[in-house]
Amino acid sequence: MEVITAHTNTDLDALASMVAAQKLYPEAVLVFPGKLSRNVEEFMSLHKDIFDIKDIKSISLDKVKRIILVDTKNPRRIGKLAELLQNKNIDVHIYDHHHWAEGDARGSVEVVESVGATVTLLVEIIRRRSIAISPLEATIFALGIYGDTGSLLFTSTTPRDVQAVAYLLENGANLSVVAEFLGRPMTDEQKALLRQLLMSAERHVINGCKVLIARATCPEFVVGLAMLTHTISEIERLDVIFTIVHMEDRVHIVARSNVNEVNVAEILAPFMGGGHPGAASATVKKGDINEIAEKIVRIMQDKVRPPLAAADIMSAPVKTVFPETTIAEASQVMMRYGHTGLPVVQGLEVVGVISRRDVEKATRHGLGHAPVKGFMTTNVITVGPNMPVSELRELMIENDIGRVPVVQDGRLLGIVSRTDVLKTLHHAEVKKPVKTVYVSHIRPQLNISEYLRKGLAPETWDLLQTAGEMAEDMGYQLYAAGGVVRDLLIGYGNLDIDLVVEGDGITFARTLGQKIGVKVRAHEKFGTAELVFKDGFKIDVATARVEYYEYPAALPKVETSSIKQDLYRRDFTINAMAVALNTERFGELIDFFGGREDLQFGQIRVLYNLSFIEDPTRILRAVRFEQRYGMNIEPQTLNLLKEAVRQNMLERVSNERIWDELFHIMLEPAAGKMLARLNSLQIWPQVFPGVTYWEVQPVLNNLHQAIKMLEEWDCPLPAEQWLPYMIAILHWSDEETALKICRRYNLNKRQTEKILVTLDKWGDVLSEVWRTPEEGRLGQLAQSVMALPRESYPLLLAVLDEDWMHQRLRRILTAIEYNKPQLDGKYIRQLGIKPGPIYRQALQALWQARLDNRVTNEEEEKQFLHQFFGLARTD
The missing domain is CATH 1.20.58.1960 (Methane Monooxygenase Hydroxylase; Chain G, domain 1)
Structure with a gap:
């Protein structure tokens, strides 16, 4: 006999996982181990005749040969069925999405992965095995996923959960049924418990995180504590919520975290709890809710990482202007450094902020000569370097401001923009403000040295290692940047290597060229050089630089800068990545602007809004990359591109530069698709x-x-x-x-x-x-x-x-x-004929003679050419 079971207080995910598991084990019996959640009770009251789910009292444990655990692996959560786990002769199979914890059962089959719902794992197996499911089964599985992911809104939701839901919808899942059972009104008991929790709520700030701890006591068990905790989280909008409720003879703890800095599964581990970083729960026998709350605070003080603060994400040093700086000068500074706004300072004090929008409006009205003090925002909101990013985000939303100066003791340290904050919100990489090397990120650095080793020829791999060692010795930072990083990450063949040096690029190129014995061509004006190998292979070496445009569509001006500014000048995020080559950092991916994520999502995205205005040839390049790699131009980028096309920006670019882009398009295997895309975007008539x-x-x-x-x-x-x-x-x-x-x-x-x-x-x-x-x-x-x-x-x-x-x-x-002739123009030259169009005419006539079989060999070809030119044979 085989038994499929889940945890006590069976919820929708557990029920759905049990039904899904029976698709994999059709002979197994479904058994509830104990109480059901209210949603499951209501669902079963309507569907009990469809699913043959037995009570634990109705089966003989001594006949069980295999137990399949779903949505749990904790013996304490399966009631009397835990006795089976003590029998070594019983085969145990486990399907669960909770992290492993001490005391968990082990099995001969273990499918334990971090997804939003356990049923997602089972749906994936069903799909791989092409097992048919009915619309009712698809609806139940969808109920489980929506129930455990908060309708796909919990932070524990993964792309795999969404893909599973899409598959279920294709198989007839009924979302109206899902909505009905998930949106049931609270019972009187739940409403009373919610009031207790809200009235008892205590707020703490622990290592910069805002934490709410709510406590309550109920004489009888009330289902739905997880739902109530989620409700409190939506009401209070804090970083972390803990609800601690004494019900019957046990204390139930449910936790939710909305920030990366707090892993609630880790916090509840000492209570033998389980779950995910964003959602976890635990049960403590005969515990005291006040002691548990105090212990949670102590654990958090040790475990919670300090949150990101303004100093961690700000840009520094800050480009500033003075009150008397003209609008035209401020515009030039913004364009030069790619800024969308600038602080206005008087001495050391920040007296205002001028935005690009303000500058553009003033310029359109012919006020480029006017000082910025007449257009700047003077009611400046500043923050200290230690303000948590979560508070900073709320501050920007409440005041509808796009940039906030970071000030300490009256001194301007840096500036935080909306873009900086959005990167933290979407888990993009964030740098610490250091002088030249930007390596500190929210998540661990990705090292792609294995991509380099596999994707490059052995001699190129050796060369990059040698170059990195030399840069280390010279005190420079060396990177491979641009297209080579992009193509290595997606496995696309690319032999073009561009090196960027934080230092003197030409000096480095000459030193490296001398070491490996290759020719070096230097371009002093641009701080670049070429390493030219005997077989024609070339490597470009450039000093890290920033480019700025004095006016739209102008050729760029160049200034020495850092790797970040060098990457920022590039066309698209997928081309704005680099890989460190210095010995200690060899293979470290540098990705300030989310290029790797855009590669994964298959989107072409510009780095700033005026990208197509400053260099309209990027319009053509966007189309080329989009079609070459089978990607899509990101919606905002597409809007910017279309606007640049509407403004006929390509007319401001020289025909030589447009031709260079068209030339590269016509060399691509997907040239037909690229040209079709030019037409669909209304670019065709302009080129x-x-x-x-x-x-x-x-x-x-x-x-x-x-x-x-x-x-x-x-x-x-x-x-x-x-x-x-x-x-x-x-x-x-x-x-x-x-x-x-x-x-x-x-x-x-x-x-x-x-x-x-x-x-x-x-x-x-x-x-x-x-x-x-x-x-x-x-x-x-x-x-x-x-x-x-x-x-x-x-x-x-x-x-x-x-x-x-x-x-x-x-x-x-x-x-x-x-029938191609054996003779060519060299023989005609030997006849003393002066080069010119006559050569082609003669060879064409000779070719036709061979096609007509009037000439069949080399000797006859010679005779034919002598006759064609009216010459006598002398040989």
Whole structure:
């Protein structure tokens, strides 16, 4: 006999887990070990005929061969069934989401993981095994997840719980039923207990955390203490809540934590409790509620970590302006350093704050010459360095302010912005204010040295270690930054290595180059250098720098700075990460702006609101990265991009810079998708004026596949791999439009000629290939195709949509390649012919002669060329 059971005072998660476990153990009997929670009682009163759940008194314990524990592994919580755990011959299987604690049972099967609800673990197994579930079962499982995660609002909720709910909804879970049983009104007993708890509530501040401890006594057991604790938490909005209630012969403790600094499961461990960092409970036999409350306070004083304070997240040193500084000057400082506001100081005293919004409004009204004192906010709220971030957050919300100066003894220490606070709210990495190295974070540093070792060639791995050792010796901090970190984290091949030095980048590059014996090219103006290896491989080395823009779309100015400012100047968060290479920190990920999290969530996000205004080419780059990696442009970033497009910001950028981005797009395997995205975002008309996207869309959609097919046919690919895309973009245009585009992007004469020849002839060539019978005419068809440049072959293949036409084109191209002349321009030069267009004409004629079988070998080729140029044979 097999038995499935849960804990006494069985709640919805326990019930749902029991029913789910029976899907895995269909022969097992469901047994309640004791009392049920009120929600479960009400549910069972309606559904008792559907589920055959037995009372513990109705089974014979001596017949049990296996016990399956769900939502608990604590023997004290399963009543009389705990006797089974003392029999070593009984097989024990455990499914639980509570952390392991002393005294817990062990089993031959143990599925114990930190999720919001135990039933989530069982639903995942059911899904993996493709076990069918009914809509009623899906509803019960959803009840368990919603019940134990506070409708997915508790801090213990994980993405796995949400994914499980989505699966259950797909299988017919009824949320109206869930809402009905979770939203039941309180009983009179629960209301009376809630009043006791609120009346007795004591507030403490322990190591900066606001804690509420509520006590009560009830002669009889009242179900739902966890629900009441959650209700108090919503009413009081404090960091931590403890409810301690003496009911019958036991004291029940329930705890909830809303902050990372307090792990309530750890606090209740001495009471043999269990749970999660954010939610835990314990039961103490014959305890005293006052003594328990005092003990909890003592434990918290030892265990609670001091919370993050303003000094931990502030930016320092602070850029400031004076009351007489002009609006134009303040705007330049903000743009230069990427700030959205600046303190205004008079001597050492903060007398005001000027925001970017204020500056922009004044500028629009033509008041750039006016002093900031006329526009600054003078009612300045300041905080001390030790104010907890939770209080600081409330202060900013209550006063609707975006930045708060941190002041001590009248001296400005730093400034905290909304962004700084939001990072702590969403568990992003937060730095301590130190001079050059930003390494102190809320959570432990992630070391990605294993990613480096696996993702880089052995010689590159060795080189980075050598470089890190040299930086250490020189007193510099060295980082690999940008795209290489991004691509290593997602396993995307990238050979581009960019090194950033907190120090003198050129001096470091020259020292390293001398050590490893490679050439160094220095660019003194920008503080950068290149290490150039014999095989052509290059590594860029740069001094950590900040870039600022004197006006929108301008080329950036450069100043030496720290790694944080160097990363802040970058386009997107996924490109604003670095990895430390110094020996002691080798492999340490530097991620100030949440780039790794954005990679995980697959989103492209700018670092600040004016990013697309200051450098509009980032519009094109955002599209390229989005489609290359299969990501999405983050909603706020997408709004900023669309606004920049509406303002025609790309018109302010040189055509050379736009072409550089388009060139890289046309080299990408996903170029067709990128070009389609340019159209959907209304960017297409700004980069290809006069070209109608829908006319060329079918070809662009098929072009990558056509290029792959040609490659599979062993047809030589064009040296300029971007040119087939440019031909496809312009193939429906008239000559005037095509010429304008070619001149706009400074294509050379040969490239332009290939485009214009294709425009003129591709339709006729395609028609001839389509209509002309192949038998005995292959040479003629090949000559027709040869009238087009090789870069237009993908266009022909992309237009053809039938397999037999693909195969005909393949035979034509094979004939062209097979009959390629053995002689080339070198032989013509030996004949004394002056180089020029005549070379191409001659070789084209020779090729056609081979296709017609008028020339079959090298000797006949020589004879043909002599005749073509009217020369007599002398050899």
